[in-house]
Amino acid sequence: MTPRRQRMLVVGLVVAGVAAAVGLSLRAFQENLLYFYTPTQALAGEPPAGKRFRLGGLVEKGSVRRESGSLEVRFQVRDNQQEMTVAYSGVLPDLFRDGQGVIAMGYLEPGGVFRADEVLAKHDENYMPPEVAESLAAQGHPGKPGATVTAPN
Amino acid sequence: MWTWFFRLASPPHVYALAGKLGLWFLIPAFALLAVGTWGGLVLAPPDYQQGDAFRIIYVHVPSAYLSMLIYVTMALAGAIGLIWRMKLAHAVAASCAPIGASFTFAALVTGAVWGKPMWGTYWEWDPRLTSELILLFLYFGYMGLRSAYEDINQADRASAILAIAGVANVPIIHFSVIWWASLHQGPTLSKLGAPSISGAMLWPLLTMILAFTLYFLGVLALRVKGEVLAREFQSRWAEDVLRGISTAGSQ
Numbered sequence: 001m002t003p004r005r006q007r008m009l010v011v012g013l014v015v016a017g018v019a020a021a022v023g024l025s026l027r028a029f030q031e032n033l034l035y036f037y038t039p040t041q042a043l044a045g046e047p048p049a050g051k052r053f054r055l056g057g058l059v060e061k062g063s064v065r066r067e068s069g070s071l072e073v074r075f076q077v078r079d080n081q082q083e084m085t086v087a088y089s090g091v092l093p094d095l096f097r098d099g100q101g102v103i104a105m106g107y108l109e110p111g112g113v114f115r116a117d118e119v120l121a122k123h124d125e126n127y128m129p130p131e132v133a134e135s136l137a138a139q140g141h142p143g144k145p146g147a148t149v150t151a152p153n
Numbered sequence: 154m155w156t157w158f159f160r161l162a163s164p165p166h167v168y169a170l171a172g173k174l175g176l177w178f179l180i181p182a183f184a185l186l187a188v189g190t191w192g193g194l195v196l197a198p199p200d201y202q203q204g205d206a207f208r209i210i211y212v213h214v215p216s217a218y219l220s221m222l223i224y225v226t227m228a229l230a231g232a233i234g235l236i237w238r239m240k241l242a243h244a245v246a247a248s249c250a251p252i253g254a255s256f257t258f259a260a261l262v263t264g265a266v267w268g269k270p271m272w273g274t275y276w277e278w279d280p281r282l283t284s285e286l287i288l289l290f291l292y293f294g295y296m297g298l299r300s301a302y303e304d305i306n307q308a309d310r311a312s313a314i315l316a317i318a319g320v321a322n323v324p325i326i327h328f329s330v331i332w333w334a335s336l337h338q339g340p341t342l343s344k345l346g347a348p349s350i351s352g353a354m355l356w357p358l359l360t361m362i363l364a365f366t367l368y369f370l371g372v373l374a375l376r377v378k379g380e381v382l383a384r385e386f387q388s389r390w391a392e393d394v395l396r397g398i399s400t401a402g403s404q
Contacts, residue, residue: 004236004237004238007235007236008236010235011232011235011236011317014314014317014318015317015318015320015321018318018320018321019321022321022325026325026332035279035333035335035336091273092273093270093271093272093273094203094204094206094270094271095202095203095271095272096273097202103336118273119273120272120273120274120277120336121271121272121273122272122336122338123202123203123271123272123338124338125338125339125340125341125349126341126349126350127200127207127210127341127349127350127351127354128200128201128350128351128354129199129200129201129351129353129354130198130199130200130201131198132351133201133202134201
């Protein structure tokens with residue numbers, strides 16, 4: 001084996017070794033790294049009791065209720081099976097709206113209401129002018145605003 | 154068989170060529186940058202959900218794309234330098250790092266500025282954001298490791314191995330939004346099938362990506378020029394070059 005071949009082999013082994021190590025740790029991650037719980041999981045008692053957790057889902061259409069004179073807002077977050085009331089006091093992100101995917105950080109109150117201290121809105125990968133969005137919604141295009149959206153898993 | 158290649162890679166030749174290449178890349182880069190900026194900020198319509206805030210895409214996406222492209226370039230150059238003992242390749246790898254770190258920083262900052270009003274937070278320990286931050290630390294580690302060695306050959310070898318090992322992070326950044334439930338949106342352009350962005354918004358984005366890439370190549374060429382001169386400063390040709398610069402400066 002020439003020295004050059006040997007060095008090529010070493011570089012190859014470094015890449016293969018790191019790739020294998022990363023691949024294995026990612027496999028382990030995939031099972032543990034859960035960024036949020038869905039309302040179905042939360043109602044089934046999956047998040048540890050009394051602990052803060054993230055609740056993720058879609059804002060139920062027409063469910064947003066604002067209290068006059070304060071920043072207090074209540075809305076329903078749902079997945080494709082269950083829904084849950086979220087109470088939040090603060091400024092909502094610009095992308096927050098009916099049907100939008102949101103992640104709320106907080107805890108479950110005894111009454112079954114999720115008290116959030118942070119609400120994040122998730123954006124999708126579609127970019128278009130408002131007129132296009134309107135005409136797509138009018139045609140009931142799947143996956144576009146105005147049409148039924150699937151819950152994130 | 155490879156003699157022409159090695160002659161091409163001889164330091165005085167590279168020094169002269171890199172200076173010319175730098176200009177050839179930078180002039181079209183600035184022209185395209187002007188076109189893309191006009192197209193993105195003036196001609197493109199506002200987004201249906203984000204309004205005008207989506208326009209950060211014209212800086213954020215090219216920066217993020219280059220942060221990864223430059224890392225792969227750096228690792229490949231390092232591997233070539235390691236395997237073929239080619240000093241020019243190491244010079245290229247070393248020149249890549251500060252440019253790549255700058256684009257990574259730009260991608261993180263523009264993302265944070267956009268994230269506060271849109272998502273509701275500047276920073277989230279989300280798979281995409283975290284892996285991009287690790288990329289920034291890889292660049293810092295690479296530059297730190299290089300400067301820790303007195304001997305440039307040792308610095309070349311050690312930093313090349315670090316760059317090659319770190320390349321595993323690049324696919325993680327790209328696929329993080331697909332593999333995990335991430336706050337960051339999925340890929341708009343780099344996927345099979347048509348891009349999910351309207352044409353009037355797309356062309357300025359592609360123009361900006363091309364402009365940023367040409368800018369990177371131009372700055373890389375100029376950095377390689379300086380790097381080659383710094384490495385060869387005791388040689389005959391470098392002395393001639395430096396004497397030329399100092400006489401030109403004193404006139």
